Amino acid sequence: MRTPSQTVGPFFAIGLCRGSESELEPDGVELRGLLLDGRGDGIEDGLVELWDPAGRRWGRCGTGTDGGFAFSVPRDARHLEVTVFARGLLRHQLTRVYLTADGVPGGHETLVAEREGDGLRFDIRMQGENATVFFAH
Amino acid sequence: MSYDGPVVLPDDESLGPEVQVDYPGYRSTQWRAPERPLVTMPEELHALEGPVFGEGGLGANDADLTRQHEGEPLGERIVVHGRVLDEDGRPIRGALVEVWQANAAGRYRHEVDRHPAPLDPNFSGAGRCLTGDDGRYRFVTVKPGSYPWQNHPNAWRPAHVHFSLFGRLFTQRLVTQMYFPGDPLFPYDPIFNSVRDPRSRELLVARFDLEHTQPEWALAYEWDVVLGRGRDTTPLEEQ
Numbered sequence: 001m002r003t004p005s006q007t008v009g010p011f012f013a014i015g016l017c018r019g020s021e022s023e024l025e026p027d028g029v030e031l032r033g034l035l036l037d038g039r040g041d042g043i044e045d046g047l048v049e050l051w052d053p054a055g056r057r058w059g060r061c062g063t064g065t066d067g068g069f070a071f072s073v074p075r076d077a078r079h080l081e082v083t084v085f086a087r088g089l090l091r092h093q094l095t096r097v098y099l100t101a102d103g104v105p106g107g108h109e110t111l112v113a114e115r116e117g118d119g120l121r122f123d124i125r126m127q128g129e130n131a132t133v134f135f136a137h
Numbered sequence: 138m139s140y141d142g143p144v145v146l147p148d149d150e151s152l153g154p155e156v157q158v159d160y161p162g163y164r165s166t167q168w169r170a171p172e173r174p175l176v177t178m179p180e181e182l183h184a185l186e187g188p189v190f191g192e193g194g195l196g197a198n199d200a201d202l203t204r205q206h207e208g209e210p211l212g213e214r215i216v217v218h219g220r221v222l223d224e225d226g227r228p229i230r231g232a233l234v235e236v237w238q239a240n241a242a243g244r245y246r247h248e249v250d251r252h253p254a255p256l257d258p259n260f261s262g263a264g265r266c267l268t269g270d271d272g273r274y275r276f277v278t279v280k281p282g283s284y285p286w287q288n289h290p291n292a293w294r295p296a297h298v299h300f301s302l303f304g305r306l307f308t309q310r311l312v313t314q315m316y317f318p319g320d321p322l323f324p325y326d327p328i329f330n331s332v333r334d335p336r337s338r339e340l341l342v343a344r345f346d347l348e349h350t351q352p353e354w355a356l357a358y359e360w361d362v363v364l365g366r367g368r369d370t371t372p373l374e375e376q
Binding site: 001002003004005006007008009010011012013014015016018037038039041043045049051053056058081083085086087088089090091092093094096105107126127131133134135136137 | 154164170245264311336338341362
């Protein structure tokens with residue numbers, strides 16, 4: 001029987017954010033966004049991990065006081081797998097971000113990043129009318 | 138002030154290792170746990186391999202939290218060791234295991250922790266290692282203290298060490314907490330009790346290990362971690 005999950009809690013930065021690991025690719029395209037709770041407030045103690053399944057590149061970023069996160073991601077990636085941890089999440093949540101709208105499968109239309117300046121923008125909403133789609137796992 | 142006690146829901150063995158993500162006794166879940174039904178995971182994620190980590194990212198004293206400063210930290214020195222396994226009991230080698238914890242007084246070296254207990258200049262409270270070919274990991278540290286939190290009146294967390302693990306597959310990612318046997322705070326902790334199956338909850342508790350306890354030096358605790366594969370998958374073939 002597998003070991004159950006427990007929340008990452010509010011103090012994970014001392015163990016999981018000791019160095020900058022938010023560059024999946026140096027000089028890639030900037031992907032930034034906000035991690036938001038059900039009231040629309042930024043989650044200031046969240047951890048976002050990205051995994052590029054094609055290029056086997058991985059990164060993670062603890063959120064700032066506004067819930068913000070930022071990564072440098074490969075320009076040629078079609079999509080990235082997204083893992084979200086936070087105080088108040090007893091198990092991590094999985095979603096995905098598409099870097100272009102081409103060929104996005106049905107049901108994933110809301111998971112396409114928006115263009116913002118030279119980079120891309122993808123907000124993650126845990127709850128509410130526009131809540132992000134999360135995958136059962 | 139009246140005290141009704143924390144909300145701890147009754148046991149439910151049908152839930153197995155699942156945590157109840159909207160556990161009402163854990164207040165922070167209210168605005169953060171997803172409310173909508175989760176959607177089916179894309180099929181290819183079941184077989185996706187996770188990131189691979191090498192020894193290059195590890196420092197010399199990363200697995201010994203008592204040797205990361207000039208002096209030794211205060212507190213009860215302990216060894217925490219065990220295996221990282223898949224659901225079929227096979228050891229997972231090269232798994233990145235990261236830990237973080239409060240010091241012996243129950244204080245984290247983190248700016249958000251305002252518990253008025255002393256920081257220890259000789260304790261950072263973070264470590265990491267890779268499992269060996271037999272799936273084994275081993276840390277030396279001090280036993281963390283219990284500490285209060287704001288969840289409900291007179292709320293205290295049982296002593297615990299946070300664990301983050303990367304298995305072989307993307308679906309074998311796990312963040313959890315290891316507890317110590319016999320902690321009197323277990324019945325009052327909504328995080329521990331968010332695992333409502335008592336047999337699964339027991340898997341979060343380390344075993345006191347006299348055999349690996351080092352005479353005149355340190356108590357040992359043994360804790361195996363079993364990473365899952367996701368429910369609807371067929372086992373991968375051996376590689």
